[in-house]
Amino acid sequence: MKHVKTINELASNITEGINKGAIKKQLKIIAKQIDNEEGGEGEPLNNETLQALEQEQERLKKMLKEGTLIDLRLVNENVEDEIELALTNWLNVLADGNAVKITDLYLENGVLLGTLAKEIKQGHEQIQQYFERFLAKSPIGSIDTFILQNFGDVCISDGTYTFEVDGENGRESVAARYTYVWKKENKKWMIATHHSSAQP
Numbered sequence: 001m002k003h004v005k006t007i008n009e010l011a012s013n014i015t016e017g018i019n020k021g022a023i024k025k026q027l028k029i030i031a032k033q034i035d036n037e038e039g040g041e042g043e044p045l046n047n048e049t050l051q052a053l054e055q056e057q058e059r060l061k062k063m064l065k066e067g068t069l070i071d072l073r074l075v076n077e078n079v080e081d082e083i084e085l086a087l088t089n090w091l092n093v094l095a096d097g098n099a100v101k102i103t104d105l106y107l108e109n110g111v112l113l114g115t116l117a118k119e120i121k122q123g124h125e126q127i128q129q130y131f132e133r134f135l136a137k138s139p140i141g142s143i144d145t146f147i148l149q150n151f152g153d154v155c156i157s158d159g160t161y162t163f164e165v166d167g168e169n170g171r172e173s174v175a176a177r178y179t180y181v182w183k184k185e186n187k188k189w190m191i192a193t194h195h196s197s198a199q200p
Contacts (some may be wrong), residue, residue: 034054034057082189091141095140103124110122116128144159154181160177
């Protein structure tokens with residue numbers, strides 16, 4: 001395992017499945033609420049709520065310091081949360097460095113237009129071959145932006161992410177854009193198409 005701890009038990013709090021960028025964003029929101037003693041809609045907060053926010057703030061800071069991401073792919077009532085968790089799971093499996101496991105997140109006839117690929121990859125065999133080469137760079141990724149389009153059993157997520165990878169002169173940061181087409185099969189969100197390209 002490389003730099004990221006993976007926890008196999010489902011967490012009761014959905015924030016434990018979010019990525020580092022989302023944790024930082026949540027910490028800013030909580031800090032503002034504590035400083036202003038106001039909730040998200042401007043309502044005053046009592047001492048009990050402030051104490052709970054401070055506890056959550058410390059928990060998130062600890063997660064961020066330890067680099068802990070949770071290995072989750074669960075189905076709940078909120079599709080956006082489901083897709084965010086599926087994407088977080090993809091990042092965690094990628095960090096584990098197992099090409100077979102990352103390939104298993106794609107449909108059997110899934111399509112991959114990888115960041116470093118010159119050709120389109122389709123099917124598990126080609127997708128696994130791509131990741132075997134990419135994982136040699138020990139990639140660690142985090143989500144920077146996220147947009148979701150929900151079409152029922154098919155969803156599309158677009159955004160940007162950043163990878164830390166091994167380069168010629170040590171670790172390098174690579175900013176990229178992504179599009180995932182997700183299809184729900186057997187109550188799990190699987191990747192039908194994944195397009196990733198370096199930021200211009």
